[in-house]
Amino acid sequence: NISWIITEFDTGMPIVAGIQLYNSNKELLAYYASDVKTGQYTLPAKPNGDYYLVVNDFLNDTYISQIYDDIICENLSTCDATIGDAVIISDLNNVSNINFILKRDVIFTNGFGEAF
Secondary structure (H helix, E strand, C coil), rough: EEEEEEEECCCCEEECCCCEEECCCEEEEEEEEECCCCCEEEECCCCCCCEEEECCCCCCCCEEEEECCEEEEHHHHHHHHCCCCEEEECCCCCCCCEEECCCCCCCECCCCCCCC
């Protein structure tokens, strides 16, 4: 199992976010969501191998996406999860403390509600 919690940088409060699980061939294996109240999630057991995680705010697009471990992902569609640290599963071991702290995306406006 792989366990983690996703929190907000400024407040430390848990947030709901999407978690993409990739293999070393850059194939998307699964997409999960963290718990709405706790920001936690535990992936079901996976076969031995190297896995890569990308976290994104799929609800509001308020937070900057992140590749594990702490690599900013400006454009989710072009993120290469395998540049991050691998989460290594061997002999069905449990991996915990794979935590993410997401920062808010900053959007500048011209004072008239138009982003630039």
